[in-house]
Amino acid sequence: MGYEIERKFLVRGDFKSSAYDRYVMKQGYLSLSGVSVVRVRVRGEKGYITIKGAVTEGGITRREWEYEVPLVDAEEMLLLCEDAVIEKIRYLVRVGEHTFEVDEFRGANEGLQIAELELASEEETYERPDWLGPEVTGNVRYYNAYLSTHPYGEWKEPF
Numbered sequence: 001m002g003y004e005i006e007r008k009f010l011v012r013g014d015f016k017s018s019a020y021d022r023y024v025m026k027q028g029y030l031s032l033s034g035v036s037v038v039r040v041r042v043r044g045e046k047g048y049i050t051i052k053g054a055v056t057e058g059g060i061t062r063r064e065w066e067y068e069v070p071l072v073d074a075e076e077m078l079l080l081c082e083d084a085v086i087e088k089i090r091y092l093v094r095v096g097e098h099t100f101e102v103d104e105f106r107g108a109n110e111g112l113q114i115a116e117l118e119l120a121s122e123e124e125t126y127e128r129p130d131w132l133g134p135e136v137t138g139n140v141r142y143y144n145a146y147l148s149t150h151p152y153g154e155w156k157e158p159f
Helices: 071-080 144-149
Strands: 003-011 019-032 036-043 046-053 061-069 086-095 098-105 113-118 132-135
Touching: 019 071, 019 144, 036 071, 036 144, 046 071, 061 071, 086 144
Parallel strands: none
Antiparallel strands: 003 061, 003 113, 003 132, 019 036, 019 086, 036 046, 046 061, 086 098, 098 113
């Protein structure tokens, strides 16, 4: 069984000048239930399917399994997601011992930037760069599964 220990933050400043890599991503959700999500993703020239456990309010650990699938299969699976496909550019930014994955959303989620940091344990410390905004870990509104059906561009006000 796999686990993901991840913190999420809004972004408030220039991170792009520190990025060492970037790539375009598209992802959609084949299943959204109260206990799990099944995501399909195309990242560059590779396809992936991921199963994740539910996020608990304030929680940073959840179950996760991810598998590479043929690109053509992932692209066809994305068609099943219809209009609920998320498009973003992911930037990789090294800060101290860690790499932040910063997503700059496109389309219906334009204007939203979220940084994610995967950790080895919930107690692990990390450096906090100047461009890192408030933490939104556990706030389901900032998770991609929620954004796929409630796009940021439609929010009356940020949460």
